Amino acid sequence: MSSLFALNPEELVTKLKLEKKFQGKQIYAHLVKGDTDFALMSDLSKALRERLIEEFHSPLSSQVIDKSESDSATKLAIRLEDHKVIECVLLTDGEGRKTACLSSQVGCAMGCKFCKTGTMGLIRNLEAYEIVEQFIHLLKLAPELTHIVFMGMGEPLANFGQVIKAIGFIHDPKGINISLRRITISTCGLVPGIQKLSEINLPIRLAISLVSADNHTRSSLMKVNEAFPLQELKASLLNYQHIADKRITLEYCMLKGINTDEQAAKDLSYFMHGLDAVVNLIAWNPIEELNYETPSVQEIDFFTNQLDKLHLHYTLRYSKGRDISGACGQLAAKQD
Structure with missing residues (x-):
């Protein structure tokens, strides 16, 4: 089927x-x-x-096989036609806004050291319909869904064509009609993909998983930085902003004792110079198999104080779905 x-x-x-x-x-x-x-x-x-x-039988090729709920998040495990399993999450913020967090791949090839999905390796890309079907499953839970973030399993820009095709279906004004301005693609920093986004110039939002603005530290955590170091990443973001004229979100996962000291703040300030960007701070979500720790409240306070001194624009986000392993970096569906 x-x-x-x-x-x-x-x-x-x-x-x-x-x-x-x-x-x-x-x-x-x-x-x-x-x-x-x-x-x-x-x-x-x-x-x-x-x-x-x-x-x-049904327009859907997939089926929900598990549902985990908390106050702010509902995670669905979805079995695909080939019996591979992916996860997507319905997020609810304090104002009641509903956001669909969608996966773009089964697994991920990027191998970011702090991310559970990265431990799976890449199994395969998702087809556009498999991305859309995640949204449909979540839409049935929350018909008032208004926002989409590609922050689930996989690297969206490594599956560029299918992600853009899925966005086209979901955005179609004659159909579901989700505004492009309410759709965010999050990338670990694939420069060729960012360049492609610049070329098609869709008014979607772009988020970069930065984690560190020091090349040595970032390369030790994210192997993508070895291929596309910070100077190349920043050049692509400046070009993107020149064309798209949209603010970029820099996602900064705080890891205890690694990227929250005074020098890390200064590195971040240097990287942000010339960019219209906001930093989205989030403490690392615990993953049993990985040897990292969540920073203490005191460590986070110290880091944000350093950012304040440097007059950096940031938000401190509290993770939704941590208790159901549905938060950032925690998605890694078990495969048959």
């Missing part, structure tokens, strides 16, 4: 070999509303409904 999600009306006509083009538009209208029961698509002919049920 294959999925009908992420297909536009014309592609549906071709895939389903429909006799009439308007039938593709009818099916598309149901898909973008998250309808997953062909039998209830009453505007379709009975013969077409029966054919769809027989051939596809």
